[in-house]
Amino acid sequence: MSPKFGTSGLRGLVxxxxxxxxxxxxRAFLAACPVGTGLYVGxxxxxxxxxxxxxxxxxxRAEGVGVTDCGAVPTPALAMASMxxxxxxxxxxxxxxxxxxxxxxxxxxxxxxxxxxxxxILAALGRKAAGLDATxxxxxxxxxxxxxxxxxxxxxxxxxxxxxxxxxxAVSRDLLVTCLAAMGADAAVFGASDTFIPVDTEAVPxxxxxxFLRWSQGLDAIVSTDGDGDRPLVADGTGRIVPGDVLGQxxxxxxxxxxxxxxxxxxxx
Numbered sequence: 001m002s003p004k005f006g007t008s009g010l011r012g013l014v015x016x017x018x019x020x021x022x023x024x025x026x027r028a029f030l031a032a033c034p035v036g037t038g039l040y041v042g043x044x045x046x047x048x049x050x051x052x053x054x055x056x057x058x059x060x061r062a063e064g065v066g067v068t069d070c071g072a073v074p075t076p077a078l079a080m081a082s083m084x085x086x087x088x089x090x091x092x093x094x095x096x097x098x099x100x101x102x103x104x105x106x107x108x109x110x111x112x113x114x115x116x117x118x119x120x121i122l123a124a125l126g127r128k129a130a131g132l133d134a135t136x137x138x139x140x141x142x143x144x145x146x147x148x149x150x151x152x153x154x155x156x157x158x159x160x161x162x163x164x165x166x167x168x169x170a171v172s173r174d175l176l177v178t179c180l181a182a183m184g185a186d187a188a189v190f191g192a193s194d195t196f197i198p199v200d201t202e203a204v205p206x207x208x209x210x211x212f213l214r215w216s217q218g219l220d221a222i223v224s225t226d227g228d229g230d231r232p233l234v235a236d237g238t239g240r241i242v243p244g245d246v247l248g249q250x251x252x253x254x255x256x257x258x259x260x261x262x263x264x265x266x267x268x269x
Contacts, residue, residue, distance in 0.1 A: 003103075007118050011094060011103035014048045022052055022104065023059035026090065027127045029106050029113075030063050032120035036086040036109035038066035038134075042078035042142070043092040044171045044228045046196045048102050053092045056104065057136060060090075064132035070142040074172040074229025077146035079107055081139070093171075093228035099196040105228075147175050151182045159184035164215050164222035164235075166208075167192035168199055172229030180223075190215050190222075199226045201233040202244050213239035 003012025003021065010017075010025050030039070039060045043049035049072075057067050068087070070078055075091045082089035089107040097103075106113045106121070113121070163185045167173040173192065180187040191211065201224075212222055216239030224233040234242045242250070 005118070005122065007113055007115055009091075009103050009105040011097065011101060014100055014102050017048075017052060017102055019055045022055045023129070024125055024127070025104060025121070026056050026059035027063055027129065028121045028124035029090070030060060030065055030088070031127055032124040033088065033106070033108050033113065033117050034110075035065055035088045038068060038085075038087045040068045040070055040078055040082040040085065040087050040089040040139075040142075041092070042070040042073040042075070042089070044075075044094070044196075045072055045169050046094060046099055046102055046227070048099075049092045052102060052104075056090050056092065059129070061134040061136060062129045062132055064130060064134050066135045067137070069136060069138045071138065071140060072171050073143045074146065074175065074225070075105060076230050077143050077172075077175070079111070080146055080149070081142040082107055083109060083111065091228065094198075095228050096198050096200040096226045096231070098198045143175050144178075147179045147182065150179050154183055156182075156184035161220045162186045162188060162218060164188045164190055164219045166190055166212070166215075166222060166224035166233070168197045168224065169193045169195065170199070170225050170227055170229055172225045175229075176223060176225070188215075188219065196227065199224070199233070201226050201231045204233070204241055209239075209241060212241065215239065 003010055003016050041053055041056050043053040057069060060067050078089050078091050086109050088109060091105040094102040163180050165176050165187050167189050168191050177187045212235045216222060220237050222235040225231060234247055236242060
């Protein structure tokens, strides 16, 4: 399929996401949208994501935009870091789609791009590279800052609980364990994979549901996310998955509806 672009970003088959195409969209984004203090770049754990991130970084530096390379981090962690730093961001991820596909998610300093940004980016395609050489730095603390935010918000609310983590190939998997431990839980990790597994949190396969029922023995809950860590997956102590619409209502009840709406709209977790 030919790569498709919209407000959720650019997505397509990896073989069609050529360096020229990715660089073109990166240049168009930087030319058409506010950049603020620079560009933050993150990626998921797909085999193709590291190379695509390098293309984005090189294209941005050639446009004279300083880059903060955040490495492999969850999308909401990258968004939080870039918004805090007053910068734009590009997340290299295909979210929950198969491993032979990938994509780019674009963020302006205030959050995700909107329809007006989308039109402006499309209109700016085809620009020539400026040939500059801006700075690049690495920030390995973005994920830790994101995890610390949850500890500040909730404290040790999970003391005495045993929580399973379906690790699969989620870029958030280690941070989930860190967060759970910081909140007092004993975390048990299941199903880690070095090969990318596409996970749609609203369409969990029957085989995985069966695994959850088996893993749930002795657990109070099981948690996970999709590949780039911006969609939660939760099962109760019996291994039954809590649907997203029900989970949203639970969060609204715990935090207050205004808090949930603000958090979701900012896409920071």
